[in-house]
Amino acid sequence: MDGEFPALRRADCMSSGCGSTPPPSGKDFSVSRGDLMSTASSSYWVEGFLGEGAYGKVARCLKTATNERVAVKIIKNHPVLIRTAIKEIAILRQLQVLDPDRCGIVRWMGAFVHCPHICLEFELLAKSLLDVTEQAERHTLPLMQIKIILEQVELDFNLNNIQHDV
Numbered sequence: 506m507d508g509e510f511p512a513l514r515r516a517d518c519m520s521s522g523c524g525s526t527p528p529p530s531g532k533d534f535s536v537s538r539g540d541l542m543s544t545a546s547s548s549y550w551v552e553g554f555l556g557e558g559a560y561g562k563v564a565r566c567l568k569t570a571t572n573e574r575v576a577v578k579i580i581k582n583h584p585v586l587i588r589t590a591i592k593e594i595a596i597l598r599q600l601q602v603l604d605p606d607r608c609g610i611v612r613w614m615g616a617f618v619h620c621p622h623i624c625l626e627f628e629l630l631a632k633s634l635l636d637v638t639e640q641a642e643r644h645t646l647p648l649m650q651i652k653i654i655l656e657q658v659e660l661d662f663n664l665n666n667i668q669h670d671v
């Protein structure tokens with residue numbers, strides 16, 4: 506899928522460049538549960554939403570080409586967020602030389618455009634640390650579990666050469 510992305514230019518990502526009707530003003534997100542997002546190499550059936558960040562919503566999708574579940578980060582249709590997403594893609598491309606399993610980073614499979622949205626495809630992860638702590642009794646984790654998590658964070662920082670002070 507990554508091969509589809511080099512053709513994407515900034516203008517392709519603006520609603521006026523999609524050849525489809527721009528969303529009504531104030532409506533920067535137009536994907537719903539049950540939608541099918543199609544690219545040349547696969548379709549992504551939106552089964553539901555996993556969460557929302559500053560840049561968009563993350564959907565749990567069935568990727569029809571491989572029949573696997575993936576997480577697709579669908580960027581909101583706003584010029585500032587689109588510019589940020591293009592920068593994020595450039596960074597993700599650089600990170601692709603790293604081994605995600607060894608370095609403890611999420612696997613990025615590529616990007617596509619589902620007009621007017623830029624979409625980033627990631628491996629589907631299990632619960633986030635926030636989910637785990639929220640579901641834990643009294644929102645606290647046993648010391649042993651915290652130790653394991655901190656060791657993983659420390660390993661990630663060291664492997665990825667990130668400055669830190671844990």
Ligand SMILES: Nc1ncnc2c1ncn2[C@@H]1O[C@H](COP(=O)(O)OP(=O)(O)OP(=O)(O)O)[C@@H](O)[C@H]1O
Binds near residue numbers: 557633
């Ligand atoms: N690969 C993934 N697998 C499963 N759930 C995910 C995945 N990526 C994101 N999520 C869920 O979607 C939520 C939103 O993720 P997103 O990356 O958009 O924002 P964020 O990292 O929380 O914040 P920000 O917008 O500041 O980057 C996450 O908090 C998480 O619950």
